[in-house]
Structure formats: structure tokens, C-alpha cells
Amino acid sequence: xxxxxxxxxxxxxxxxxxxxxxxxxxxxxxxxxxxxxxxxxxxxxxxxxxxxxxxxxxxxxxxxxxxxxxxxxxxxxxxxxxxxxxxxxxxxxxxxxxxxxxxxxxxxxx
Amino acid sequence: xxxxxxxxxxxxxxxxxxxxxxxxxxxxxxxxxxxxxxxxxxxxxxxxxxxxxxxxxxxxxxxxxxxxxxxxxxxxxxxxxxxxxxxxxxxxxxxxxxxxxxxxxxxxxx
DNA sequence: CTGTATCCTCGCCGATACTG
DNA sequence: CAGTATCGGCGAGGATACAG
Numbered sequence: 001x002x003x004x005x006x007x008x009x010x011x012x013x014x015x016x017x018x019x020x021x022x023x024x025x026x027x028x029x030x031x032x033x034x035x036x037x038x039x040x041x042x043x044x045x046x047x048x049x050x051x052x053x054x055x056x057x058x059x060x061x062x063x064x065x066x067x068x069x070x071x072x073x074x075x076x077x078x079x080x081x082x083x084x085x086x087x088x089x090x091x092x093x094x095x096x097x098x099x100x101x102x103x104x105x106x107x108x109x110x
Numbered sequence: 111x112x113x114x115x116x117x118x119x120x121x122x123x124x125x126x127x128x129x130x131x132x133x134x135x136x137x138x139x140x141x142x143x144x145x146x147x148x149x150x151x152x153x154x155x156x157x158x159x160x161x162x163x164x165x166x167x168x169x170x171x172x173x174x175x176x177x178x179x180x181x182x183x184x185x186x187x188x189x190x191x192x193x194x195x196x197x198x199x200x201x202x203x204x205x206x207x208x209x210x211x212x213x214x215x216x217x218x219x220x
Numbered sequence: 221c222t223g224t225a226t227c228c229t230c231g232c233c234g235a236t237a238c239t240g
Numbered sequence: 241c242a243g244t245a246t247c248g249g250c251g252a253g254g255a256t257a258c259a260g
Contacts, residue, residue: 032221033223042254043254046223049223058212059211080212080215087203094194143242153233154234155244159244181243182241182242224260225256225257226256229255232252236245237245237247240244
């Protein structure tokens with residue numbers, strides 16, 4: 001979620017390492033598997049698949065496979081997934097407002 | 111943070127396993143080391159110390175040691191730490207409103 | 221293109237015992 | 241009471257190769 005926010009390794013996360021970032025990537029509409037791999041720099045297909053499957057089980061995203069050659073699969077935020085955007089925005093606002101204080105404090109403590 | 115919310119193993123966390131719960135425990139005022147161990151069921155002193163030290167480095171809590179016998183140490187939320195209560199409340203509200211949907215979806219997917 | 225299948229590393233976290 | 245010391249498990253997640 002904080003990929004477009006401020007920090008590389010933020011102290012605030014939703015669930016696992018990639019879930020929140022995927023939600024942000026799907027905010028503006030459906031995305032293909034390979035389209036997700038790009039902004040999520042360096043995520044391996046195994047981990048991306050696992051994360052998406054977990055989110056699908058939790059009803060946060062929908063998976064649509066088109067029977068074509070080559071195959072095409074689109075992931076989209078479900079209505080439930082969209083409800084997460086609001087509290088995530090609150091967290092994002094906190095980061096913008098205060099994360100630098102936290103990082104400053106951390107650095108001062110070296 | 112969700113200890114007083116709804117779920118045992120919530121999909122939303124702040125930082126590591128205990129940070130958010132500690133913030134909640136300190137919400138109403140300073141607490142001693144042993145007072146924190148009780149609500150955080152079963153946290154070992156090593157992990158609690160490590161978590162509190164990290165939060166102290168990040169400027170989220172203040173540590174006050176009183177030179178007495180037996181020793182007494184109090185931990186308290188800093189102003190910066192208190193700013194986290196607001197976005198955490200938003201997440202908590204999300205949990206109350208939607209977490210059951212997520213858990214239902216997860217159960218249906220068995 | 222969209223995944224699976226293995227293997228492996230690394231760090232969080234717990235258990236237990238001990239100390240000032 | 242408030243920690244420190246040591247050991248170890250376990251699972252998330254990365255590297256790499258392969259498949260439909």
C-alpha cells in the first residue's frame with residue numbers, strides 16, 4: 001500500500017508482504033498477472049500466485065481466466081476488497097504525516 | 111490492536127506481531143513491564159523487551175526506569191505513538207464492519 | 221503468458237534458564 | 241521485578257527451473 005506513499009519498508013502492513021501493494025495496484029481497475037509483476041518489483045511468480053490465491057479465498061479479489069492462447073487472466077478488486085481502500089487511505093495519510101518522524105527517531109537512536 | 115476488536119489472528123497488522131497490541135495496552139496510560147505481559151497472553155520477556163526497545167527507537171513509546179528496589183519501569187505512548195491510534199481506529203472499524211465477510215469467504219472456500 | 225515444483229535462507233518468535 | 245542468554249522451530253518468501 002505504501003508503494004505510492006513514502007517508504008520502501010514501511011512499519012505498517014496489511015496481512016503479508018504483498019497484499020496491500022496488490023490492492024493499490026488493483027485500485028484503478030483489473031490487471032493481468034504479468035501487469036502485477038511489474039510494479040511489484042521482483043516478486044516471484046510463486047509468491048504472487050500464493051498471495052493472489054489467498055486474497056481470492058478471502059473474497060478480496062476476483063480471478064477471471066479467459067480460455068485463449070496465450071492464456072489471459074485478470075484480477076480485480078471485489079466490493080469487499082474495495083472497502084479496504086478507506087482504512088488504507090487513513091494509514092497512508094498517517095505515513096505521509098508522521099513516518100518521517102519515526103524514521104528520524106530511528107536514525108537518532110543509532 | 112485487534113485484541114479488543116474481533117479476531118484472534120487478524121489479517122491486518124502494524125509492524126510485527128505485538129506492536130499494535132502494545133499500543134492498545136498503552137492507550138489508557140502508562141503500564142509496567144509485567145502489566146503488559148498479562149494482556150499479551152504468553153509473550154516471552156525476550157520478545158516483549160525486543161518489541162518495546164524497537165518501539166522506543168522509533169519514538170513510539172517512552173521508557174522510564176525508577177531506581178528502586180525492586181525495580182520499576184513504566185512504558186508510555188509518546189505523542190507520535192498516540193497519532194497511530196487514529197488510523198488504527200479506522201482499521202478496527204473496518205474489522206468490525208467487514209472482517210466477518212472475509213472469514214465467511216475464507217470458510218466457504220474450503 | 222500464467223502459473224508449478226523444489227530447494228533454501230533468513231529472521232520472527234517461543235521455551236527455558238539465569239541474573240542484578 | 242525487569243530483564244538477559246541461549247537454543248531451536250517454523251514459516252514466509254526468494255531463486256531457479258520447468259510445464260500447459
